[in-house]
Amino acid sequence: MTKKDPKAYWKANIRYVLILLVIWFSVSYGAGIIFKEELDSIKIGGFKLGFWFAQQGSMYVFVILIFVYVRLMNKLDKTYGYDE
Template identity: 55%
Template sequence: MSDRSSKAYWAANVRIILISLAVWFLCSFGMGIILRPMLMGIHIGGADLGFWMAQNGSIYVFLVLIFVYAWRMNKVDKEFGVEE
């Protein structure tokens, strides 16, 4: 892999990681803590949405992010010719 291609590969990797972290932060910290007072009127399974996101929703989002990250990185690996 050339130096230019290597830098582009790592830039794509870091971009995917930062987007994943931003989504995870918004769902866990944002909806579970910061926006909780605004979400108290919406109920899921007997609990308000803010509490549900803090306890369950952020875990589900994290699991989805793991699979999305693996899928996207497989595409990036194939694009740059470094797949397994």
């Protein structure tokens, strides 16, 4: 099977990476710092939600984004013929 346009493949790959990094940054910086005061009015397991996002939430989101990236890349690999 011939490979389709490698430049388009890497462009899509970089786009996925940038989008996922923006999501992670938004969750870690936004929820942990910018919206901390608003989120602290909600409690999870006895801890304020803003504190939880700053300490744990961004790591959980990062792990979820890894699985999302794997799924996206598997689809991209199949689309461009790199799934061998």
